[in-house]
Amino acid sequence: MRRMFALVVVLWSIGFARDQFDAYVDATELPVLVHATSPEIRDRNGVLLRAYMIDDGLWRMALSSDQVDPLFYKMLIAYEDKRFYQHQGVDLVATARAFGQAVWNGRVVSGASTLTMQVARLLEDGSTGRWDGKLRQMRLALALERHLSKEDILSLYLRIAPYGGNVEGLRAASLAWLGKEPRRLTPAEAALLVALPQAPESRRPDRHHRAAKIARDRVLMRMQRAGVIDMEAALAGQDDPAPIGREPVPQLAPHLADRALARGGGRHDLTLNADLQRSLEALVAGHMDGRDERLSMAIVLADHQTGEILASVGSPQYADTAGQGFVDMTRAIRSPGSTLKPLVYGLAFDRGLAHPETLILDTPVQFGSYAPQNFDGVFRGELPVRKALQLSLNIPVIRLTDALGPAHLMATLARAGVQADVQGGAPGLALSLGGVGVTLHDMVQLYAGMAHGGEAVALKWYKGQETYEPQRIMSAASAWQISNVLAGLTPPPTAGPAGRVAYKTGTSYGHRDAWALGWDGQFVAGVWIGRPDGTPVPGAFGGSDAAPVLFQALERARIKPVPLPPPPPETLLVSRAQLPANLQRFGPREKAPELQLTFPPDGARLAIDGAGVPVKLSGGVPPFSLLVDGALRATDLQRAEFMAPVSGVGFTTLSVIDAMGNAGRVSIELR
Incomplete structure (x- = not known):
């Protein structure tokens, strides 16, 4: 009992x-079990584009178990806590062994800290050597095991383990020391990431390369003895060079990333393609290398079938101060130069005002006080609309703008989603020559609509971004005609075998902006070059500066050339002679001003100097032909001022005939 x-x-x-x-x-x-992680900007496939440090200056990045190579888990458990899945936070077997070894040897020979105890220490930033600290870790470890699963505890460790400097957690460490995500690791890489948290500062690869390699190799050999890897893998891993410095965290698409970050922290998924974004950033940087440091450049490239932006480069160097690299030039208001002309012609086709084969006059004209001039100062007389657009002539497009009305053009821009900024009141005829402020983003959106059969396409850069209901900006037939005309332009000399591209260049007043925009069967892109402060760039032209980059950008976007689509069934594909009478020529036939030779005056006496006789004309329709004493001496003269090749002395008759057969003549005496 x-x-x-x-x-x-x-x-x-x-x-x-x-x-x-x-x-x-x-x-x-x-303690607090939830820790802030670096905001991340990802591409369309989940690839990291850019990350930001958290408030205390640390790199600590979100990580899920499927983002970690299984080999790392095996190594970590085998090296740090082989009975992790058996104990309840404290390994009594390891504790008894460590205590016995310490008593027998009079010093600490081996540790007994479990992964859960290490998490407890990291959560409280506690001491590793004092007994009271150890007891507190044991108590907290036991408590953690009662509240969290083993997977949760491992996740905590992988998120907050120190890896040297301001790097915390496995994912930040893998990016910083290996330059890669931890999803696929070699035995040597996994061993290094197992070894670093034991002594993160004394084993930092950038400062203590040898110590990091020794620790890594020690892990490899223990993993071989534990049967995690074989001897061949262990020896091969020891031959791998250990990293000697930090790899930069991806910093792609900084301007769009900043816009995404403004929405808040956490993860943001964009429509960009990381590989293409990296390629186009390199393209821009390479193109601008060695040029005026005050110049900037921007590219937007999108899929015009979906409206998704695949790459957006706001400047050559984000951190560059001389070129104001922090300014996102895809969103800056600039003059588009001649790049609005295709829209004008497309609307004219829709209105029945013209057809690509319609003849239109390129002759002097005046609308009130406004007398437009061509960029080169040359008048070409009567020519097909197709040629007028390809030559980017100003006078024909102004004639069409006058017939359409600037308000109609502005309304169409609004339907295309273009926020046009007009200074000084109502828009005028110069609108079609670049007399309006637009962004590169909006111009690519406009061109996407023309590429998409005339139906507006809302560009989007953020996954899940809401878009407006698409509106038609021109008929499918007119859009195809514009595409066909622009695809007939000769590509830049540096363009590769990219297939047919419909493209248009533009240069704004004073050479402040150089543009090139274009599309193929799938992609649309726009390139802008200029100074962010809007000052002139002498010698800058869209054709020579921006167009080559446009073709290279489209080339890099493709796996193979994507052909332009065939014409819609309703497209009118006929010669000028087969067009309806009202479409054979644009507008009523205008009576050209009478051709006159204003210099030299009739009866003048001039001293000959061997350079010829200067001739000045007024009126008439170019091109002009010159006769000297009845003999034809020059044809296809486009300008109203030229030198007549006359060398002999005596009385001479100069005659000029214009494209309409009108003639003017003077008799002079040369001495």
Whole structure:
């Protein structure tokens, strides 16, 4: 009976002690288990484009178990805590062994800290050497095991383990020291990431390369003995060079990334393609290398079938101050130069005002006080609309703008989603020559609509971004005609075998902006070059500066050339002679001003100097032909001022005939 009573007392005491111990563990106050992680900007496939440090200057990045190579988990458990899945936070076997070795040797020989205890220490930033600290870690480890799963504890460790400097967590460490995500690791890479948290500062590869390699190799050999890897893998891993410095965290698409970050922290998924974005950033940087540091450049490239922006480069160098690289030039208001002309012609086709084969006059004209001039100052007389657009002549497009009305053009821009900025009141005829402020983003959106059969396309850069209901900006037939005309332009000399591209260049007044925009069967792109402060760039032209980059950008976007689509069934594909009478020529036939030779005056006496005789004309329709004493001396003269090749002395008759057969003549004496 006494033995039975004693047994009951002992069992009750053990149970009481256990209840007390459970209450002690349950009363443990848990630290904060949720930690801020670096905001991340990802591409359409989940690839990291850019990340930002958290407020305390740390790189600590979100990580899920499927983002980690299984080999790393095997190594970590085998090296740090092989009974991790058996113990409840404290490994009593390892603790007893460590205690016995310490008593026998008079010093600490091996540790008994479990992964859960390490998490407890990291959560409280506690000491590793003092007994009171160890006891606190044990208590917290036991409490953590009661509240969290083993996977949750591992996840905590992989998120907050120190890896040297301001790097915390496995994913940030893999990016910083290896330059890659931890999803696929070699044995040597996994071993390094296992070894670093034990002594993160004394094993930092950038400062203590040798120590990092020794620690890594030690892990490799232990993994071989534990059967995690074979001897061949261990020896091969030891031959791998350990990293000697930090790899830069991806910093792609900084301007769009900043816009995404403005929406808040966490993860943001964009429509960009990381590989294409990297390629176009390199293209821009390479193109601008060695040029005026005040110049900037921007590119937007999108899929005009979906409206998704695949690459957006706001400047050559984000951190460049001389060129104001921090300014996103895809969103800056600039003059589009001649790049609005295709829209004018497309609307004219829709209105029945013209057809690509319609003849239109390129002759001097005046609308009130406004007398437009061509860029080169030359008048070409009567020519097909197709040629007028390909030559980017100003006078024909102004004639069409006058017939359409600038308000109609502005309304169409609004339907295309273009926020046009008009200074000084109502838009005028110069609108079609670039007399309006637009962004590169909006111009690419406009061109996407023309590429998409005349139906407006809302460009989007953020996944899940809401878009407006598409509106038609021109008929499918007119859009195809514009595409066909622009695809007939000769590509830049540096263009590769890119297939047919419909493209248009433009240069704004004073050479402030050089543009090139174009599309193929799938992609649309726009390139802008200029100075962010709007000052002139002498010698800058869209054709020579921006167009080559446009073709290279489209080339890099393709796996293979994507052909332009065939014409819609309703497209009118006929010669000029087969057109309806009202479409054979644009507008009523205008009576050209009378051709006159204003210099030299009739009867003038001039001293000959061997350079010829200067001739000045007024009126008439170019091109002009010159006769000297009845003999034809020059044809296809486009300008109203030229030198007549006359060298002999005596009386001479100069005659000029214009394209309409009108003639003017003067008689002069040369001495």
